[in-house]
Amino acid sequence: MVYLLHLEPAFKRARHFVGATSDPSTALALARGDVPIIDAPLLVAARDAGVQFTVERTWVGGERERARIRSQKGAATFCPLCQRLNQARRRK
Numbered sequence: 001m002v003y004l005l006h007l008e009p010a011f012k013r014a015r016h017f018v019g020a021t022s023d024p025s026t027a028l029a030l031a032r033g034d035v036p037i038i039d040a041p042l043l044v045a046a047r048d049a050g051v052q053f054t055v056e057r058t059w060v061g062g063e064r065e066r067a068r069i070r071s072q073k074g075a076a077t078f079c080p081l082c083q084r085l086n087q088a089r090r091r092k
């Protein structure tokens with residue numbers, strides 16, 4: 001499973017994290033909207049700094065799908081939360 005985490009506030013200019021997992025219990029937690037402890041340096045540092053993560057999207061797939069999503073510039077275009085915020089901003 002590939003997943004998109006939204007970071008609030010942004011951490012070192014990173015607003016999103018795209019990861020992939022093949023671990024069933026991690027995938028289950030993500031599907032529920034829970035953010036499991038993920039052993040990625042960026043996330044560990046951000047968590048220590050008090051950044052909140054939310055699971056915004058998941059996809060079926062593995063590393064190949066993750067690479068495809070990451071290679072397309074701007075995780076924000078995949079993030080439902082950012083799209084909602086952008087729409088709200090445009091309406092003003």
Ligand SMILES: [Zn+2]
Nearest residue numbers: 006079081082
């Ligand atoms: Zn976002």
